[in-house]
Amino acid sequence: MRSGRSLSGLSIILVSAIALLCDEVEAAESARPSRPNIILFLVDDMGWSDCGAYGSTYYETPNIDAFAKKAMRFTDAYAQPLCSPTRGCILTGKHAARHGITSATGHISPQGAGFEILPAAAPPNQRMRTPASKNYLDPEEYTLAEALRDAGYRTAHVGKWHLGLIRPHWPERQGFEVAFHCHPDPGPPGFYFSPYGVHPSGAPSQGRRVGTITDGPKGEYIVDRLADEAIRFIETDSEKPFFLNLWSYGVHGPWGHKEEYTKGFASKVDPSGRQQNPIMASMLRSVDECFGKVLTAVERRGLSGNTIIVFNSDNGGNVVSNTPADQGFQQRKATVPPLATWEQWAGKNPPTNNAPLREGKASLYEGGTRVPLMWSWPGKITSGTTNASVVGHIDLYPTLLALAGLDKPTSQAMDGISYANVLQGGGTLDRVAFFNYFPHFGGPGNAGGAWVRRGNRKLIRWFGAAPEERFELYDLSGDIGESKNLAASEPEEVRDLDAQLEQFLEDTGAVLPQPNPAYRPTPK
Numbered sequence: 001m002r003s004g005r006s007l008s009g010l011s012i013i014l015v016s017a018i019a020l021l022c023d024e025v026e027a028a029e030s031a032r033p034s035r036p037n038i039i040l041f042l043v044d045d046m047g048w049s050d051c052g053a054y055g056s057t058y059y060e061t062p063n064i065d066a067f068a069k070k071a072m073r074f075t076d077a078y079a080q081p082l083c084s085p086t087r088g089c090i091l092t093g094k095h096a097a098r099h100g101i102t103s104a105t106g107h108i109s110p111q112g113a114g115f116e117i118l119p120a121a122a123p124p125n126q127r128m129r130t131p132a133s134k135n136y137l138d139p140e141e142y143t144l145a146e147a148l149r150d151a152g153y154r155t156a157h158v159g160k161w162h163l164g165l166i167r168p169h170w171p172e173r174q175g176f177e178v179a180f181h182c183h184p185d186p187g188p189p190g191f192y193f194s195p196y197g198v199h200p201s202g203a204p205s206q207g208r209r210v211g212t213i214t215d216g217p218k219g220e221y222i223v224d225r226l227a228d229e230a231i232r233f234i235e236t237d238s239e240k241p242f243f244l245n246l247w248s249y250g251v252h253g254p255w256g257h258k259e260e261y262t263k264g265f266a267s268k269v270d271p272s273g274r275q276q277n278p279i280m281a282s283m284l285r286s287v288d289e290c291f292g293k294v295l296t297a298v299e300r301r302g303l304s305g306n307t308i309i310v311f312n313s314d315n316g317g318n319v320v321s322n323t324p325a326d327q328g329f330q331q332r333k334a335t336v337p338p339l340a341t342w343e344q345w346a347g348k349n350p351p352t353n354n355a356p357l358r359e360g361k362a363s364l365y366e367g368g369t370r371v372p373l374m375w376s377w378p379g380k381i382t383s384g385t386t387n388a389s390v391v392g393h394i395d396l397y398p399t400l401l402a403l404a405g406l407d408k409p410t411s412q413a414m415d416g417i418s419y420a421n422v423l424q425g426g427g428t429l430d431r432v433a434f435f436n437y438f439p440h441f442g443g444p445g446n447a448g449g450a451w452v453r454r455g456n457r458k459l460i461r462w463f464g465a466a467p468e469e470r471f472e473l474y475d476l477s478g479d480i481g482e483s484k485n486l487a488a489s490e491p492e493e494v495r496d497l498d499a500q501l502e503q504f505l506e507d508t509g510a511v512l513p514q515p516n517p518a519y520r521p522t523p524k
Helices: 002-031 062-070 083-092 144-150 222-234 259-266 278-300 329-333 337-346 393-403 491-508
Strands: 037-043 072-078 154-159 178-180 209-211 242-247 307-313 370-376 385-387 434-438 449-454 457-462 471-475
Touching: 037 083, 037 278, 037 393, 062 278, 062 307, 062 370, 083 144, 083 393, 144 154, 144 242, 144 393, 154 222, 178 222, 222 242, 222 278, 259 278, 278 307, 278 337, 307 393, 329 337, 434 491, 449 491, 457 491, 471 491
Parallel strands: 037 242, 037 307, 072 385, 154 178, 154 242
Antiparallel strands: 072 370, 307 370, 434 449, 449 457, 457 471
């Protein structure tokens, strides 16, 4: 009897000890900081100065500007000159020269086996044989979404994809568990307005969009709908952290806009005399509202303190489309409803103006590659600051992993580097130079080129140009508009930077344009 009482007493003590230990473990788990939620908000074709936070005195972007006051704003952030290459760089951490998507071809059928980047022939009116862009993100890439998913994140892609036309290359196959998208997708379905006309099955083609986008009420604006879908994902009950990849359709063509907003900008005058397109102002207002709704949803759920938010653009602002220099505009205007009233509202104005930067989208000058970039994580990222570190699209993957406390995957070779220490105020960026490669069109020779930036010196090498036009050297510290070419007066600097550029091209396996043996100049 005495033995039984003793055993019972020991059992009570043992159970109590286990319960106490469990309570301590649970308390330790709850005290341990969870991985941060991540929102990547990417605007399409938004130029470096297309919001108040970056100096616009015409566009009205109150939510973006308020966010900038709580964020770290980068002044020298870069992307590719076109969207598909940048998107591939973000998800892989690799330069476009390495992952192979070098032009905006993500809506075209993927190439088959044996695809040659450099075609064997070119038409006789083409001076150079230029490389072809890969039309899809290779499934063998271990994407940012896959890395976060495998680390326990819920993942969602909402909006434009432009990294593959057919199902094997859709976001669901690249690490996103939830996806709201359609194909082909250089621009939005329904010319921005519902009914969007997206089919849930079948093969996508030029006349048939296929994907997961569903119609909303008639006249619903797709940018507003993206906000609704993003909020639905944010508000999903789950113990897991989330990664939301919200890639806006705005402000890309065909420039569908809310006329009630556009009317409000029609009589507004830009004090700087730079930006004067009410359609673009209207579209940016809608993008700003979308961003604001997402921020509000995060706050409403009490997630602000543990959510990293990145605001970025995929390339520089468009300064050519729908202008007198755009030879296809009048033909497109007859078949694209939003363009019917372009001249009524915008006159001969381009979509935007990137001044003081030179040129814009599809250009290797600063106007085509320098983009807005802001980061926020309350208490972790130094807020209300401006940073001049040279960073870019390839760095988002390793930086987000570092901030989330995750190691870089050994299976994914990356060109990007983490600048988490810069964001958290703990140091400077360990980078010697930054590079860009765009071998398609533009510049002397019309075969694209590549550039290297080291410090404030930027060297552009044009492929296919005559020797005297091959290089352009700029000092961006005093010439952000790239108006004074220093190449002729600083040959040693040109040689030194070109050697670095050559090493980059070799390291990444960049395919360079080659002279076309069949070239026959057109008689003048």
